[in-house]
Amino acid sequence: MLLQITYQEKATQTEKENTIEDIHKAINTLCIKVDSMDNEIQKLQSNEDNLKSKANTGQQHDCKNAELKSDVGKHLLNP
Numbered sequence: 001m002l003l004q005i006t007y008q009e010k011a012t013q014t015e016k017e018n019t020i021e022d023i024h025k026a027i028n029t030l031c032i033k034v035d036s037m038d039n040e041i042q043k044l045q046s047n048e049d050n051l052k053s054k055a056n057t058g059q060q061h062d063c064k065n066a067e068l069k070s071d072v073g074k075h076l077l078n079p
Helices: 002-077
Strands: none
Touching: none
16 A cells, blocks of 8 residues: 555656646747747847838938939029
């Protein structure tokens, strides 16, 4: 009888250890995925900043071209 109780206690203890190990593995996996997602978000934000910068540069270039075109027209009309 004592042997059976000891065996059951060890089986229960092993199940608890396996459960804790599974929880630990799951938490580690989630942490890795969160870190990966954080890196991806940072890349996307960096790309967004680069695209905004390029868009602003393009708009400034377009404005300068419009100013130059209007100046050229003025100079041609008033020699």
